[in-house]
Amino acid sequence: MADLTEDLNTPRPLASAPARPRAFAGGDRGLALLSWAVPLFLVLVWELAARVGWLSPQVLPAPSKVAQTAWALIGQGRLLSDLGASLLRAAAGFVIGGSLGFVLGTVVGFSRLAEALLDRSVQMVRAIPFLALLPLVIVWFGVDEGGKVFLVALGVLFPIYINTVLGIRQVDPKLIELGRVTGLSRWTLVRRIVLPGALPSILAGVRYALAVAWLALVIAETLATTTGIGYLAMDAREFLRTDVIVLTIVIYALIGVASDMVARALERRQLAWHPNYAARRSA
Template sequence: MSPLRRALARSPLVPWIIPVVAVVLWQLIDTEYLPKPTEVAEAGYRLLLSGELAEHVWVSTQRAFTGFLIGGIIGLVLGLVNGTSRILANLLDTSIQMIRTVPHLALIPVVIVAFGLGEEGKVFLVALGVAFPVYLNTYNGIKNIDPALIEMAQVYRFSPRDLYLRVIIPGAMPSILVGVRYALGIMWMSLIVAETIGSDAGIGYLANRARDFVQMDIVVLCILLYAILGKLSDVVAVLLEQRLLRWNPAFVRTPSTRRTTKETSR
């Protein structure tokens, strides 16, 4: 690999080239309805000074990660039990797949009747959106474990606990973390829908209020906030992958593997 290609592959600045170019073009192009980036930045600065921006971001973040924790645990448990039990998979998987295809918007009237306009309904919608990607990836990760590893564990008379902790969960972990990474994106999209239910705080509330008063700079600011929070969540997921999959050379390249790759390229 040439020095230029190596630098492009490793530089932390390269991923930001396209966003920066997009912002510059956005500033240069004249549009009648879309505010300039400078106007959006000014709106954000005003809200930041007033403390309103931090308050709404904090409320939305609490809702998002509460729903993520609940939905993630449910999806993980269902994936583990269905992935290791044919009887439970035959009983539950069809129902789970049917619920998965129901759009969030169609559930809003039911959620309002069941939970009212409080926080429970918003957290429920986020948890529902998060549970399915975690479940699917956990289930598929277990199904793709090498059967020879299961047979070896049985030969060594692993207890059910050891089988889960030493074979099944580590073997499915790469797929589980892919599900977590995907679920973090679904989490913010679900939150957008959830915050349309009688909210009095949060990024969605801020965007809806700005829309009613045709404050497009604040509307665009809210869109950018969702994008930034989604990127930060993805960074956390990548760091989690690197920590939990240190044993897997496909995710973390150790110095020895880097030397081997360099020698092979020569």
């Protein structure tokens, strides 16, 4: 704790007030609808290009064909089971990796000694590509679920770790001094001032980690498996089912959008007190 307060008490230039965004005449609902305008337009252009023959069905099937394929796989019970398997792997890896990343980030953020002991090793592991780890993961875990969850957890750990450290180190030292003057204990100071002050950065790390989780899962599901969206794509490749491959890509995109929407809702709820986020809500 002494390392943190010593670091935060160093003088820093005052930050200028954040620019307030212009209000949109249509309100929040209008902005939400507008955000889907470009994706829907691209889908319509894609459908038109496929129908007039500009796109070969073997290269890029029409959205309507992809939708028919999705409905057929749902009817067979295959799509939902594969989606459920992928969601469980991603959720388990996110909880494990996110928890470990937050704990490590908190320890390193509070202590320069912990940073000297841990940060270098964490950064070295972060630089290793997932594909380079696959042979070792197979040796460690075989082809069971443990290896897939491990890769997802490893990918999630680093964004949350880095953003947690950054958030703690950027807490306003004047707030730390105010808490000490008012007689707050160390634990209360951390719980009431430091962690809330670091929360915007931590939640930004959560948003990034959600995207990384799905990237890691795609690689993880290339291991020998018989379930999951990644397996569905690999199986479709063997039979040149372009419609199924495109369907899996669309599913990953939709899951990514849904995950980001959940993270944004969490930000709005947990950071309602923050002036920057309050300005967005009232704009």
